[in-house]
Amino acid sequence: MRYSLRDALRKYRWQFSGMVAWTIQRVTGLLLLAYLFLHVHTVSRLSQGPAAFDRAMATFHSAFFKLLEIGLLGVVVLHASNGIRITLVDLGIGVGRQRHLFWIVTVGAGLLVFLAGAIPLFLFAIGKAG
Amino acid sequence: MECQVTLRVARHPAQDGKRFSEYRVSLEERMTVLDALFRAQREMDGSLGFRCSCRVGMCGSCAVNINRIPRLACTTLVRNLKSDVVTVEPLPHYQVVKDVAVSLAPFFEQWRRARPAFRPRNAGASTLALIGKDSRFRQLAPAKRDCITCGACYAACSITGMNPRYLGPAAINKAFLRLLDPRDAGGEDRLKILDRSLDGVWRCHTQFNCTAVCPRGIDLTDSIVRIKRALLRPGRLFPS
Numbered sequence: 001m002r003y004s005l006r007d008a009l010r011k012y013r014w015q016f017s018g019m020v021a022w023t024i025q026r027v028t029g030l031l032l033l034a035y036l037f038l039h040v041h042t043v044s045r046l047s048q049g050p051a052a053f054d055r056a057m058a059t060f061h062s063a064f065f066k067l068l069e070i071g072l073l074g075v076v077v078l079h080a081s082n083g084i085r086i087t088l089v090d091l092g093i094g095v096g097r098q099r100h101l102f103w104i105v106t107v108g109a110g111l112l113v114f115l116a117g118a119i120p121l122f123l124f125a126i127g128k129a130g
Numbered sequence: 131m132e133c134q135v136t137l138r139v140a141r142h143p144a145q146d147g148k149r150f151s152e153y154r155v156s157l158e159e160r161m162t163v164l165d166a167l168f169r170a171q172r173e174m175d176g177s178l179g180f181r182c183s184c185r186v187g188m189c190g191s192c193a194v195n196i197n198r199i200p201r202l203a204c205t206t207l208v209r210n211l212k213s214d215v216v217t218v219e220p221l222p223h224y225q226v227v228k229d230v231a232v233s234l235a236p237f238f239e240q241w242r243r244a245r246p247a248f249r250p251r252n253a254g255a256s257t258l259a260l261i262g263k264d265s266r267f268r269q270l271a272p273a274k275r276d277c278i279t280c281g282a283c284y285a286a287c288s289i290t291g292m293n294p295r296y297l298g299p300a301a302i303n304k305a306f307l308r309l310l311d312p313r314d315a316g317g318e319d320r321l322k323i324l325d326r327s328l329d330g331v332w333r334c335h336t337q338f339n340c341t342a343v344c345p346r347g348i349d350l351t352d353s354i355v356r357i358k359r360a361l362l363r364p365g366r367l368f369p370s
Contacts, residue, residue, distance in 0.1 A: 015199075018338025018351075019288075089336050092359055095352045098338055 017102040021082055024106070028079040035072060066125035070118045077117070081110035133157040135208055137166050139178060140219040142226040150217075151175060157208055163196055163216060164203035179228035180218075187345060190280025194230045195219040200282035200343045221285035223294075236294060237281045237301075243323060244301035248308065249316040259313045267310045274307050274353060276346040283340035283350055295329040299340035299350035302331055306353040309360075324357055331357045 045056045059065070085105045088094050094101040137153045145151055153170040164182055171178040180203070182192040187205040194203050197217055208216055224232035252259070261268055283299040284290050290298045297305075305320045324330045331354050340350040 015342045016339060018336065018342070022335055022337045086336065089355060090358070092355055095355050096349055098336075098341075098351075 017099045021085065021102050021106055024078060025082050025086070028075045028082075031075045032079060035075075063125045066121060070121050070125070073117050073121065074114050077110050077114045078106070081113065082106045084109075135166070135213075136215045137170055138215060138217040139167070139170065139180075139230060140217075141229055142220065145177075151178070159209075161208050162204055163194075163201075163206045163208055163211075163218060164192055166208055166216065167203060167218065179231050181231040188278060190278035190282075190345070193221055193280040193282045193285070193345075195221055195285070200285045202280060202282070202345045205345060221281060223285050223287075223291050224281065232281075234279075234281050236290075237279070237284045237298065240284075240296070240298045240301040241279070241304065244297055244305040245316055245320050245323070246301070246304045246308070247316075248311070249314055251313055251315040261312060265312065267312060270310055270356075271307060274303055274310075274348055276348060277303060278346060280345060282343045282345060286339040286343040288337060288339065289333050289335060293329065293333060296333045297324070297329060297331075299334075299354065302334075302357065303348060303350050303353040306357055309357070321361065325361050331361070334358075 042056050042060075043053075045053045082105075085098075085101050088101060088105070089098060133156070134154050135157050137155050138150045139153070141149060141151050153174050155166045155169050158165070164180075164185065167178065167180050171180075180192070180194065182204060183189040184191075185204045187202050190202065192203040193200060195201075195218070196203065196206055197211055197213060198219075200221055203218070218230055220226045220230045220232045224234060224236060227233050277300055279300060281300070287296075287299055289296050302324065305324055308314045309317050309320060325332075334351070334354045336351055336355065338351050341348070341352070344350060
């Protein structure tokens, strides 16, 4: 292969981190939109009575869905932390140092918030499975 | 031991059905991609077409896609690419004239739309205008005025690829320079063009691709962001 994954990573990791951030925002936005539809679909079961809603909710109590919740948290945090970066750029803050902004705000701060939420969720999921 | 690199050059029109021609070029110390193209053209294939002029990064005419990134062929050292294969392609978002030479017509069409020419505020003045050292123009202009119109930013911008009517980073930066200039009187006209929702500054998604590829190191996205913010503060546009 002429253009390897390593080449792509080398190109986008630092020089084009703004493009990476833009792509992250679009992809996470679409994932959140899909989640929103799923959420509305589940809540709409209420119209069929409490029993139907309880059955739908029981599906989400499994350990598998708890792990999926960790993924959802990751998507939300990434979208939010990158949103903060975009807001700062639009306010004219850190435009000249946008690469640092991406790695510190979007990736760094986002990872910290994600871990703060993901660890308890993971322990809960493990406990559920045990 | 002689060190060689493979130079893959895009061909337009295709040569014998192939979109790329490959040449093995001996690598020399401080050899640029333009040097490699010249060696391939003179020693291996006289039909190879590319553009160049100054060879020192001042004219911008040799801008091409080198290993998928818009760069100037004359200032890109082959050794710095850290690759055995150097792929040279025409800049995207332009019509190809021959091989890797493109027509910059779309770029200069947008450049003209941004009204780049200086319009004196006081055409009949007999004395030179004084610009204070703490004025916004003096502070910001030095970092913004080195554009060599190579078109690399236009090629790197994904918005120009989707919307050919979008002004593009270089034209907006030029308009920004004029807006900053307290001697210029064309501000209102330019702002109307820049403020257009479908092809003005609002199309920019702050991807920073233009800034990343600018061979002169101009922070083009910064100019766009500053214009966006100024448009939201009517009456407070670029105080001099």
